[in-house]
Amino acid sequence: MNSWYWWMILGMAVVTYIPRAIPLTFLEGRELPEAVQGVLRNIPYAVLGALIFPAIFFIQENIWFGVIGAIAAFGIASAGANVMIVVLGSIAVLAVYSLFI
Amino acid sequence: MNGREFFAGLRAGTSIAIGYFPIALTFGLLAKTTGLSLLEATAMSIFVFAGAAQYISLSLITAGVAPVLIVLNTFIVNIRHFLMTASLNEKMQTDDRWKKALYAFGITDETFSVLATQKGNKLSTAFAAGVIVIAYGSWVIFTAVGHLIGANLPQFLQASMTIALYAMFVGLLVPSMRGNRKVASLALIAGLLNSFFYFTEWLSTGWAIMVSTLVSAIFIEWISRKGVKAV
Numbered sequence: 001m002n003s004w005y006w007w008m009i010l011g012m013a014v015v016t017y018i019p020r021a022i023p024l025t026f027l028e029g030r031e032l033p034e035a036v037q038g039v040l041r042n043i044p045y046a047v048l049g050a051l052i053f054p055a056i057f058f059i060q061e062n063i064w065f066g067v068i069g070a071i072a073a074f075g076i077a078s079a080g081a082n083v084m085i086v087v088l089g090s091i092a093v094l095a096v097y098s099l100f101i
Numbered sequence: 102m103n104g105r106e107f108f109a110g111l112r113a114g115t116s117i118a119i120g121y122f123p124i125a126l127t128f129g130l131l132a133k134t135t136g137l138s139l140l141e142a143t144a145m146s147i148f149v150f151a152g153a154a155q156y157i158s159l160s161l162i163t164a165g166v167a168p169v170l171i172v173l174n175t176f177i178v179n180i181r182h183f184l185m186t187a188s189l190n191e192k193m194q195t196d197d198r199w200k201k202a203l204y205a206f207g208i209t210d211e212t213f214s215v216l217a218t219q220k221g222n223k224l225s226t227a228f229a230a231g232v233i234v235i236a237y238g239s240w241v242i243f244t245a246v247g248h249l250i251g252a253n254l255p256q257f258l259q260a261s262m263t264i265a266l267y268a269m270f271v272g273l274l275v276p277s278m279r280g281n282r283k284v285a286s287l288a289l290i291a292g293l294l295n296s297f298f299y300f301t302e303w304l305s306t307g308w309a310i311m312v313s314t315l316v317s318a319i320f321i322e323w324i325s326r327k328g329v330k331a332v
Contacts, residue, residue, distance in 0.1 A: 004168050005141055011172035012158065013148040016179045021205035022237035023187035025198050033193075035322065042287050042318035045219035046276040049288030050268055050295040050313040051210055066220040068273075069264035083215075086272030087116045087265050089290035094261035 062101075069094050103227040110231020113219070116272070117232070118239035122263035122314045123239050123254065124152055128159075129247020135159045137326035139248045146244035150237060151209065153306070154178045185213040192216065194223045201226075207233030211266060218273045284320060291317035 032040070056073075057066035071092040079088045124148065132142035137159075145155055154175040161171045186208055193201070193216075204226065208216075213233050216224060254262070278285045291313045298309035 005137075006144075007207065008158075008168035008171055009141075009145055009148055011150075011168070012145070012154065012175045015172055015176035016149050016151045016182075017206060018140055019180055019182040020186050020208045021102060021202050023183060023200045024190050024193070024205045024208075027187060027190045028198055028201055035326070036287065037191060037321040037328070039315075039318045040188040040191050041323055042144045042283075043184060043314060044214065045277060045284045045287040046291035046314040046317040046321075047185060047188075047210070047219070047310070047318065048214060048270050049291035051214070052270045052274070052288070053292030054299050056264075056267040056271075059267065060260050065213075065260060069268065071269040073264065073268040076164040076268075077272045078279075080276075081272070083269055083272035084117045084119075086275075087119055087268045090264045090268035090271075091261050095257060097280070098159060098257040098260055 065094060065097070068097055103225060106225045106227035109229040110228040110233075111235045111248045112231075114212070114226070114232035114235040116269045117215060117236040120269050121152075121236060121239040122243050123259060123262040123265065125243035126247035126254065127259075128152070128155060129244040129249070130251060131156070131159050131236070132244070133248045133251055135163055137162075137248075139245065142311065143241065143245045149175070150206065150240060151175070151179055175304070178307040181314070182208060182213075184260075184311055184314060185210070185217075189213060189217055192219075192222075192224055193229065194225050196226045206227050206246045207237055209288055212236050213271070214270055214273050215223055218277060261290055283325065287317050287321050290320065317327075 056070045057063060059066045059069060069090050072091045073086055076089040082091065118193070128146070129142055133139075137145075145158070149155055157174060157178060158171050161174065185203060190209065207229075212229075215232050216229055219228075224295055274284075278288065294313035294316060295309050298304045298313065299306075303309075304312060
């Protein structure tokens with residue numbers, strides 16, 4: 001690779017950093033309108049919904065991986081397990097499943 | 102720096118580290134087949150630290166796309182972090198701007214999700230640092246390992262581990278969802294909208310996540326304010 005690669009990395013680093021840094025630094029110490037605060041407080045749960053669906057079903061070519069993985073994750077989480085158990089348990093369920101196919 | 106908070110952050114971030122392991126390993130391997138050296142591949146993970154954008158950049162490099170366009174695409178893919186860090190700012194303790202500018206570098210979909218769903222009102226900078234250090238460490242180290250060993254995990258484990266990050270998102274969402282219709286609605290509406298964009302292909306992934314999130318968050322806020330006024 002030539003020097004263009006390093007310029008590209010620099011560019012990628014800058015444009016990735018900007019959306020991460022501007023809100024955290026510019027909004028520091030600023031009181032936003034109540035309605036905006038409400039929306040911002042809603043965002044984590046909406047983000048999780050959008051990150052999970054529909055991508056969880058398409059983790060492998062074989063759709064059953066996603067379907068079984070999703071059922072395992074929601075099942076284990078609904079039983080009250082902590083995040084680490086949900087992660088390891090879902091991997092274990094799929095590992096067992098993949099031994100059978 | 103509060104040591105106990107930092108270690109609590111490391112612990113909270115462990116599931117991210119596990120989830121990043123197979124993805125970073127594969128990234129390292131793919132970077133190698135794309136023709137990047139160990140240094141170049143690892144440097145991208147060190148300086149950019151953005152999974153989806155890094156993967157896309159590899160396929161664009163292979164396709165011979167101009168570097169400027171790769172940078173532009175990276176921006177578009179990562180623009181959703183504006184929304185996440187604006188939301189996270191409400192949750193974080195007040196601190197010096199330079200400290201916030203420093204840990205802002207480590208905000209990804211995953212570190213954001215872990216931080217934003219923590220119980221309690223104000224999160225300490227030390228806790229955020231812990232979550233980010235372990236996630237970032239896993240991402241960088243396993244990128245290099247993937248490039249070095251140039252081989253994947255056993256196929257069955259590789260395939261099974263692709264569930265890890267999604268399982269983590271589920272594990273973060275479900276406890277907040279229980280008995281809370283607002284949280285459940287927020288996730289459901291955003292998930293349905295995002296699925297709609299996915300199948301219609303109206304928006305690319307980065308935009309789809311951002312628009313779905315914003316529409317859902319605004320809609321639910323509007324509904325709940327109307328409810329308050331009606332009472």
